[in-house]
Amino acid sequence: MTQGYQEDLAYIHDVGYGAFARESAPGLLEILRQQGIQQGLVVDLGCGSGIWAKALTDAGYDVLGIDISESFIDLARKKAPLAKFQTASFLRVELPKCDAVTSLGECLNYQFDEHGLTEIKELFARIYEVLRPGGLFIFDVAEPGYISGANPQKNYSEGEDWAILLEKEEDRKTNKLTRKMTIFRQVGNLYRRSQETHCVQLYQGAEIANVLREVGFRVRIICGYGELKFRKAHVGFMAIKA
Secondary structure, eight states: OOSSHHHHHHHHHHHSSSSHHHHHHHHHHHHHHHHHHHHHHEEETOOTHHHHHHHHHTOOOEEEEEOOOHHHHHHHHOTTTTEEEEOOTTOOOOOEEEEEEEESSGGBOOOSSSSOOOHHHHHHHHHOOOOOOOOEEEEEOOTOOOSSSSSEEEEEEEEEEEEEEEEEEEETTEEEEEEEEEEEEETTEEEEEEEEEEEEEOOOOOHHHHHHHTTTTEEEEEEEETTOOOTEEEEEHHHHEO
């Protein structure tokens, strides 16, 4: 198991890259309501710093957030004190009976626990089993072709007290994306430097939809959560338990 999103990167992801979760929340809440899920337990796989969990508890839902990063879980407990959280791999955690399961921001692609479609199908089957009839599984994944133009790509981002140098490369033969990050976070008057490398397995949306149907879900492919629209090579799914 590879460690990811340690203290400094978890902090930076929360303060600098939380827009996706915040902007997804209104559309996701509307999807839940349209499916008749007005209350009950929502399990959030790869909950990150708890932005979506906070929106759910504010809307009256019970929440169990699960993430492999202890640093993310520490942030989430502070941000969403009414939710419950657990540090665990989504591939191994025991899931409770629930009304909905969510997984935002391409979490199922990440290879902190190495996996492929076989393990993804096993996860989908476990989710199907714990959802009540009419329950909803909503999530998004990254697809092959994620990098357009130069490959590899190098980018630089910064905030008030942080900076990241990012190099990302997509292997078109294996459909694997690698992100190498050099991280700087201000601590007092100095900057602390760290590094992380994240490996991501890219999945075709059609193959994910087929696996969901094999498990028993009714599937709708979506291009965003409400007004938030996905970028190229990024696709979402609404999977309903019959």
